[in-house]
Amino acid sequence: MSTASSKPSLAIAVDIGGTFTDIALHDASSGRIWRAKTPSVPSDPSQAFLTGVRLALADAGFAAPLLERVLHGTTVATNMILEDKGARTALVTTKGFRHVLTIGRQGIPRRANYLAWVKPARPVPASRVFEIAERIGAGGVVIERLDEASVRAAAEACRAAKVEAVAVCLLHSFANPAHEQRAAEILRAILPGVAVTASSDVLPVVREYERSLATVLNAAVMPGVSTYVSRLEARLAEEKVTAPLLLMQSNGGVAGGATIRRAPALTALSGPAAGVVGARDVAAACGIKDIITVDIGGTSADICLIKDGRIALTQSGHVGNWPLPLPMVDMVTIGAGGGSIAAVEGGSLTVGPQSAGAEPGPAAYGRGGTMATVTDAHVVLGHLPATLLGGRMALDVEAASRAVDLRVADPLGLTRHAAARGILAIIDNNMMGALRLVSVERGHDPRDFTLVPFGGAGPLHGCSLAALLGIRRVLIPPAPGVLCADGLLAADLKADFSRTLPKAGAIDLARAQSIYGELSRQADDWLAGEQVGPADRQQVKIALLRYHGQGSELSIGWVDDVAGVEAAFNEAHRTLYGFALDSAVELVTLRVEATGRMPAPPRPMLAPGTGAQSAKTLPVHFAVGTREVPLYERSTLGAGDKIVGPAIVTQLDATTLVLPGWQGEVHPSGAILLTN
Numbered sequence: 001m002s003t004a005s006s007k008p009s010l011a012i013a014v015d016i017g018g019t020f021t022d023i024a025l026h027d028a029s030s031g032r033i034w035r036a037k038t039p040s041v042p043s044d045p046s047q048a049f050l051t052g053v054r055l056a057l058a059d060a061g062f063a064a065p066l067l068e069r070v071l072h073g074t075t076v077a078t079n080m081i082l083e084d085k086g087a088r089t090a091l092v093t094t095k096g097f098r099h100v101l102t103i104g105r106q107g108i109p110r111r112a113n114y115l116a117w118v119k120p121a122r123p124v125p126a127s128r129v130f131e132i133a134e135r136i137g138a139g140g141v142v143i144e145r146l147d148e149a150s151v152r153a154a155a156e157a158c159r160a161a162k163v164e165a166v167a168v169c170l171l172h173s174f175a176n177p178a179h180e181q182r183a184a185e186i187l188r189a190i191l192p193g194v195a196v197t198a199s200s201d202v203l204p205v206v207r208e209y210e211r212s213l214a215t216v217l218n219a220a221v222m223p224g225v226s227t228y229v230s231r232l233e234a235r236l237a238e239e240k241v242t243a244p245l246l247l248m249q250s251n252g253g254v255a256g257g258a259t260i261r262r263a264p265a266l267t268a269l270s271g272p273a274a275g276v277v278g279a280r281d282v283a284a285a286c287g288i289k290d291i292i293t294v295d296i297g298g299t300s301a302d303i304c305l306i307k308d309g310r311i312a313l314t315q316s317g318h319v320g321n322w323p324l325p326l327p328m329v330d331m332v333t334i335g336a337g338g339g340s341i342a343a344v345e346g347g348s349l350t351v352g353p354q355s356a357g358a359e360p361g362p363a364a365y366g367r368g369g370t371m372a373t374v375t376d377a378h379v380v381l382g383h384l385p386a387t388l389l390g391g392r393m394a395l396d397v398e399a400a401s402r403a404v405d406l407r408v409a410d411p412l413g414l415t416r417h418a419a420a421r422g423i424l425a426i427i428d429n430n431m432m433g434a435l436r437l438v439s440v441e442r443g444h445d446p447r448d449f450t451l452v453p454f455g456g457a458g459p460l461h462g463c464s465l466a467a468l469l470g471i472r473r474v475l476i477p478p479a480p481g482v483l484c485a486d487g488l489l490a491a492d493l494k495a496d497f498s499r500t501l502p503k504a505g506a507i508d509l510a511r512a513q514s515i516y517g518e519l520s521r522q523a524d525d526w527l528a529g530e531q532v533g534p535a536d537r538q539q540v541k542i543a544l545l546r547y548h549g550q551g552s553e554l555s556i557g558w559v560d561d562v563a564g565v566e567a568a569f570n571e572a573h574r575t576l577y578g579f580a581l582d583s584a585v586e587l588v589t590l591r592v593e594a595t596g597r598m599p600a601p602p603r604p605m606l607a608p609g610t611g612a613q614s615a616k617t618l619p620v621h622f623a624v625g626t627r628e629v630p631l632y633e634r635s636t637l638g639a640g641d642k643i644v645g646p647a648i649v650t651q652l653d654a655t656t657l658v659l660p661g662w663q664g665e666v667h668p669s670g671a672i673l674l675t676n
Contacts, residue, residue, distance in 0.1 A: 007029055008027045008029050008030070008062060008066055009027060009028035009029045009068060009599075010025065010026070010027055010028075010062060010066050010067050010068055010069075011025075011026050011028070011067070011068060011069035011070075011071065011489055011599075011601070012024070012025045012026075012053060012056060012057075012067055012069070012070055012071070013025075013026075013071040013072070013073075013485045013486070013487075013488035013489045014049050014052050014053065014070075014071070014072050014073070014485065014488075015072075015073040015271055015274060015482070015484040015485040015488060016040055016045050016048060016049065016072075016073065016074055016075060016271075017040060017075070017271065017297070017484075020037045020038065020039060020040060021037070021038050021039070021040045021045075021048040021049065021051075021052045022035070022036075022037055022052075022481070022482040022484060022485040022653075023035065023036040023037070023038070023052035023053065023055065023056045023482075023485060024056075024479075024482060024485040024486050024488070024489060025056040025057065025059075025060055025062075026489050026601050026602055027060070027062075027602065028599060028601070028602050030602075031602035031603070031604040032060070032602070032604065033602070033604060034056050034059045034060045035056070035479060035482055035485070035652075035653075036052055036055040036056045036059060037052075037389070037482070037652075037653070038051050038052045038055060045074065045076065045228070046228065046231050046232050046235055049072070049232060049235075050235050050239070053070075053239070064239040064240055064241050065239075065240045065241065065242065067241050067243045068243050069243050069244070069246065069598075069599075070236060070241060070243050070244070070245050070246065071246045071247075071248065071254055071488040071489060071491070072232070072245060072246070072247050072248065072488070073247075073248040073270045073271045073273075073274040073484055073485070073487075073488055074228070074247060074248070074267055074270050074271075075270065075271055076221075076224060076225055076228050076267070077221040077224075077225050077264050077265060077267045077268050077270070078267070078268050078269070078270070078271075078319060080220065080221045080224055080225075081217055081220070081221065081265075081268060081319050081320055081322065082319065082320045084123065085224075086123070086165075086217070086220030086221050086224065087163075087164035087165040087195065087219070087220050087221070087222070087223045087224065088128075088161075088162065088163050088164045088165070089123065089124050089128070089163060089164070089165045089166065089167060089216055089219050089220045090124065090128040090129070090130060090157075090158045090161060090163040090165075090166050090167070091124045091128065091129045091130070091166075091167045091168075091169065091212065091215075091216055092129075092130050092131075092132060092151075092154050092158075092166060092167070092168045092169075092170075092183060092187065093129060093130075093131060093132075093168075093169055093170060093171075093212065094131065094132065094134060094135060094170045094171040095131040095132060095133050095134070095135075095150075096131070097131070097171060097208070098126060098129045098130075098131050099126060099129075100208050100209055100212050101122045101123075101124060101126075101129070101209070101212055101213065101216070102122055102126055103209070104119070104122075104209055105209060105323075120321045123213070123216055123217060123220060123322070124167070124216050127161075128161050128163065130153075130154040130157045130158065131150075131154070132146070132147065132150040132151050132153075132154050132170075132183060133146075133147035133150040134146040134147060134150075134170060134179045134183075135171065136170070136171060136172045136173065136175065136176050136178075136179060137172060137175075138172055138175065138502060138503060139175060139502040139503055140172065140175035140176035140502045141176075142176070142178075142179075146178075146179040146182055146183065148182070148186060151182075151183045151186045151187065152186060152190060154187070155186065155187050155190040155191055156190075158187070158191060158194070159190075159191060163194065164194060164195065164223055165194060165195040165196070165197070165219040165220060165222055165223055166187055166191065166194060166195070166196045166197075166219060167197055167198075167199070167212070167215040167216040167218070167219035167220075168180055168183050168184045168187065168196065168197070168198045168199065168215070169198075169199040169208070169211055169212040169215045169216075170183065170199075171208065172502075173198075173199055173200050173204070174199075174200065174204040174205055174206060174211070174499070174500045175500070175502040177198070177200035177204065180198045180199065180200050181198060181200060183198075184196050184197075184198040195219060195222040195223050195226070196219075197215060197218050197219045197222060197262075197263075198215070199211050199212070199214070199215040201262065201263070202214055202215050202218045202263050202265065202326075203215065203325060203326060203498070204498060204499060204500065205315075205325070205498050205499075205500040205589050206500040206588065206589065207325070210323050210325045211325070213322055213323065213324070214265060214324055214325055214326060217265050217268075217319075217322060217324065218263055218264060218265040221264045221265060222261070222264050224264075225260065225261070225264035225267070226261045226264070229245070229247070229257045229260055229261060230257075232245060233245055233257060244256055244257075244531075245257050246493070247260045247267055247270065248267065248270040248271070248273060248274045248488055248491060249266040249267055249270065249273065249494065250266060250267065250268050250269035250270065250273055250317070250326060250327070250328035250329060251266070251273065251313055251326075251327045251328055251329065251494055251496060251593075252273045252274075252276060252277050252311050252313075252329050252491065252494065253491055253492050253493055253494020253495070253595065254488070254491045254492070254493055254494065254598075255493060255494070255495060255530070256493075256529075256530055258529070259495065259526075259530075263326075265324065265326060266326060268319045268324055268326070268328070269317070269319070269328050269329060269331075271484050272295060272302040272329070272331060272333070272484075273328070273329045273487075274484040274485070274487035274488050274491065275293070275295045275302065275454060275455070275483050275484040275487050276293055276295075276302075276304045276306070276311055276329050276331065276487065277311070277487040277488075277490050277491045278454075278477070278483040278484060278485075278486040278487025278488075278490055279291060279293040279295075279304075279306075279452045279454060279477065279483060279487070280293075280306055280309060280311060280490075281486070281487065281490035281601070282452070282475065282477045282478070282483070282486075282669070282671055283306075283309075283450065283452060283475060284309060285603050285667075285669040285671070286475060286667050286669055286671055286673065288450050288475065289306075289307075289308050289309040290306065290307055290308065290448060290449045290450065291305075291306050291449055291450045291451070291452045291475070292304070292305050292306075292435060292438065292439060292446060292449045292450070292451050292452070292471075293305075293306065293452045293453075293454070294431065294435065294451065294452070294453050294454075294455075294458055294461075294462075294465065295454055295455040295458060295483075295484075296336070296337055296338070296431075296453065296454075296455040296456070296457040296458040296460075296461060297337050297338070297455045297456055297457065298337045298338050298339040298355060298357065298361075298456065298457070299335065299337045299339055299340070299355040299357065300333050300334065300335055300336065300337055301333070301334055301336040301337060301431050301434065301455075302331050302332075302333050303331060303332045303333075303334075303431070303434045303435055303437075303438055304329060304330065304331040304332075304438065305330075305438040305439055305442070305444060305449070307444070311329055311330075312329075312330040313327045313328060313329060313330060313496075313555070313593075314327075314328060314329075314330040315327055315328075315544075315555075316552070317330075327496040327498075327591075327593075330438075331438070332434045332437050332438055334352075334353070334430060334431065334433075334434045335352045335353020335354070335355065336351075336352050336353070336374075336427050336430050336431050336434075337352075337355060337374065337455075337457060338362065338373065338374050338375040338378075338456060338457035338460075339355040339356040339357055339361060339362060339373050339374070339375065340352035340353065340354070340355055340373060340374045340427060341354045341355060341356055341371045341372070341373055342371075342372045342373065342374070342376075342377070342404075342407060342408050342423045342426075343371070343372075343407060343408075344407070344408060344411040344412060347412075349408060349412060349422055349423070349426060350426070351374065351423055351426040351427045351430065352374075352427065352430065355373075356369050356371055356373050361373075361375075362374075362375035362376050362379075362400070362403075363376050363396065363399040363400050363402070363403035364376050364379040364384075364395045364396050364397065364399060364400035365393070365395070365396070366394070366395075366396040366399060369399075369403070370402075370403055370406075371403060371407060372400075372403040372404045372406075372407035372408050372423065373403075374423060374424065374427050374457070375400075375457070376400035376403050376404055376420075377404060377419075377420035377421075377423040377424050378420075378424070378460055378657075379395055379397055379400040380397075380400055380401055380404050380416060380417065380420040380621075381417060381420050381421065381424075381620060381621045382618050382619050382620040382621055382626075382629075383460060383620065383648065383655070383657050384460075384648075384655055385618065385631060385648070385650050385655065388655075389652060390652045401416060404416055404419050404420055404423070405419075408420075408422070408423065417621045420621075421623060424461075424464070427461075428461060428464050428465055428468060429468070431461070431465060432465060432468045432469060435465065435469055436469070439469075442575075442576055443575040443576050443578075446469040446470065446471055447469070447470045447471060447472065449471065450471070450473045450474070450475050451465060451466045451469075451471045451473070451474045451475070452474075452475045452477065453465065453474065453476070453480070454476075454477050454480035454481070454483040454654075455480065455481065455483070455654075456480075456481045456653065456654055457654075458480055458654070459476050459480050459649075459654050459655060459656035459657065460654075460655060460656070460657045461657075462474040462476065462656070462657075462674065463645070463657065463658060463659040463662050463674060463676070464659065466674075466676070467659070467676065472675060472676050473673065473674065473675050473676075474662075474673075474674040474675075475671055475672070475673055475674075476649075476656050476664075476671060476672040476673075476674065477671055478669070478670030478671055479651075479653055479654075480653065480654040480656075481651075481652070481653025481654040482653050486601070489601040490600070490601050491598070492595050492596060492597050492598050493527070493530050493532060493595065493596030493597075493598060494593065494594065494595050494596070495523065495526050495593075495594050496591055496592070496593050496594070497519040497522045497523050497526075497591065497592045497594065498519075498589055498590065498591040498592075499515050499518070499519060499589065499590050499591075500588060500589045501515075501587060501588060501589070501590070504546070504586045504587065504588045505586055505587070506584060506585075506586065506587070507562045507565060507566070507585070507587045508587075509560065509562055512543075512558075512587065512590060513560065515590050516541055516558070516590060516592065519590065519591070519592040520539055520592055522592075523539055523592050523594035524537070524594075526594060527594055527596050530596055532596030532597075536596055536597040536598075537594070537595070537596060537597075538594070538595040538596075538597065539592055539593065539594050539595070540557070540592070540593040540595070541557070541558035541590070541591075541592055542555050542556070542557060542558060542590075542591040542592070542593060543555070543556050543557075543558045543565060543587060543589075543590055543591075544556075544587075544588045544589040544590075544591065545565070545566075545569045545585055545586060545587055545588065546585075546586050546588060547573075547581050547583040547584070547585060547586070548583050548584040548585075548586055549583070553588050553589065554569060554572050554573060554576070555591075556568045556569050556572055558590075565585075565587075566585045569585055570585075603669055604670070605639070605668045605669065605670075606637075606638050606639040606666065606668055606669070606670050607638050607639065608638055608639050608640055609637055609638025609639055609640050609641035609666060610638065610641075611641060611642075612632055612636075612637055612641040612642060612643050612666075613632075613636065614630030614631060614632055614647075615631065615632075615633060616630075616631050617629060617630055617631060618631050618648060620646060620648070622646070622660070627646060629646045629647055629648055630647050630648070631647075631648045631649075631650060632647060632648070632649045632650070633649075633650060633651070634649050634650065634651040634656075634672075635651065637649075637666045637672075638666065639666055639667065639668040640665065640666060640668075641665070641666045642663065642664065642665050642666075643658055643663065643664035643665075643666075643672070644658075644663050644664075645658035645659050645660050645661060645662040645663065645664070645674075646658060646659060646660045647664075649664075649672065656672065658674060661676055662674050662675065662676050663675055663676075
């Protein structure tokens with residue numbers, strides 16, 4: 001039991017997933033960590049949030065008022081976008097551009113059949129798109145003054161359509177937002193209680209379709225996210241918690257409730273981004289800067305490459321069917337996880353992207369599932385102990401065996417173990433394709449990186465994925481199954497401020513410096529509003545450039561030297577595409593990434609070990625035959641303890657499979673470093 005004399009410095013992080021809510025409570029004074037898991041409550045995620053907070057505090061023996069920071073990763077906005085359950089939304093746009101959403105882009109999804117693909121229904125139908133009379137040119141000059149009567153007419157049309165949110169996106173408002181801001185002001189006055197958002201407050205950059213879509217999605221999730229954040233803040237207040245609530249954003253940083261209420265779409269990749277931040281922090285504790293992360297859960301795998309300790313951002317990301325060009329961690333997501341379903345179709349074995357989900361889940365979970373999944377293949381091969389979650393969940397080996405036999409082995413004429421190995425080989429190769437996408441296809445040799453697998457299923461696949469890519473080192477985090485919660489505690493405050501030039505062209509140093517000055521002042525105002533002291537503020541200037549005639553840009557770190565910026569762009573283009581062009585370089589968009597440094601989370605060091613001791617062995621089925629494999633309980637391992645594969649390491653939140661030929665050593669940070 002902790003006492004007041006220990007003077008704790010407490011921060012708590014809560015990451016809500018589809019099945020479980022993960023909690024990490026850190027005391028910076030003592031360096032201690034307490035973790036908890038509780039079932040999520042999809043109908044009211046705030047219930048699981050408070051339950052988890054109480055569990056962790058009770059375990060540590062602290063009272064809620066002692067909390068100094070409360071951090072949260074949420075999928076509320078993500079799920080609303082994916083499930084099309086946002087508020088009933090209207091779009092107000094410039095006269096003549098009513099069908100910008102319907103037209104969209106000519107491209108189709110990469111894996112879609114172009115003969116059968118049908119464009120998905122837009123989040124706002126044309127019947128709820130209302131035009132207003134105004135026109136601003138590409139250079140920001142007013143061509144036609146704003147007709148405020150047309151704005152009032154649009155407001156009445158919104159009222160008649162019974163909308164709950166309105167997105168305002170006018171032509172070229174990134175170059176001159178005056179008309180858009182005035183229109184939003186009129187709409188708010190006429191439509192009290194209706195959420196109104198303007199593109200110049202969300203994404204003041206070029207490209208009408210993407211900007212309109214981002215603004216529409218932001219408006220659609222604004223009422224729901226605002227209600228959720230307000231409910232959380234109220235419940236924390238009832239617990240007498242005075243610490244501010246900080247929410248994870250897609251860009252890998254956290255922000256306060258006011259920022260998230262204004263632009264809730266910033267949280268669209270909240271959970272996966274937190275995991276990437278956590279993986280970088282764990283690797284840094286081991287002195288490793290170049291990593292490839294793979295977060296494998298029940299349904300999907302999120303993959304990200306980090307070079308020199310820097311998490312790359314992209315503005316070409318997607319959420320479901322929709323491009324969302326807000327700054328977000330540059331990652332690739334595929335449908336591959338422990339719940340991915342294996343099936344025989346036309347004589348061929350396929351695995352995923354369909355998933356058994358949490359209910360009924362894999363057959364081995366004993367919840368009525370009958371489909372063969374990746375988890376069932378692991379159970380059949382002996383990769384998992386008899387129970388999970390510290391003994392609270394027993395695995396049904398017979399049910400897993402029946403599912404693999406019925407769904408895979410019998411239709412293909414294979415033995416049960418050969419079928420299970422086939423399931424794992426396919427899912428591993430599916431993930432290898434995504435791993436190559438973030439590495440080889442972007443000019444990086446994966447052999448120069450350390451693989452960091454996490455999530456509930458990640459450590460089961462770490463060695464096999466590394467072998468497929470020629471990677472010689474795998475890092476297993478101390479708590480791989482709850483790394484997203486740990487990542488929240490390692491995140492800094494972060495916001496991005498962008499401005500597209502009225503006209504792309506050669507770099508005008510004086511003009512760029514002037515715009516960066518304006519963006520920097522906006523960043524300082526935001527940091528001050530988040531109560532970040534001057535000593536903890538950092539700003540990074542980014543430029544988005546392209547060759548003349550190209551339709552997309554590359555992000556380059558800005559320096560006040562034209563030749564230096566152009567040389568950096570040419571080198572980045574050569575790295576990504578294998579060549580540089582003898583063409584004019586154009587500056588398109590300027591961005592300032594503002595960071596408010598937060599206290600670093602404690603990194604407790606393990607005491608030296610006395611040698612890894614196996615309490616029991618398990619029969620594991622390999623292609624060369626069955627072997628008795630030692631089972632280690634991770635909590636008994638100390639710094640310096642060594643593990644020789646094949647071996648299995650079990651803990652509350654995940655199981656690690658060490659394949660033959662791999663050796664592991666426990667790092668003082670608690671991570672396990674596997675080498676081959």
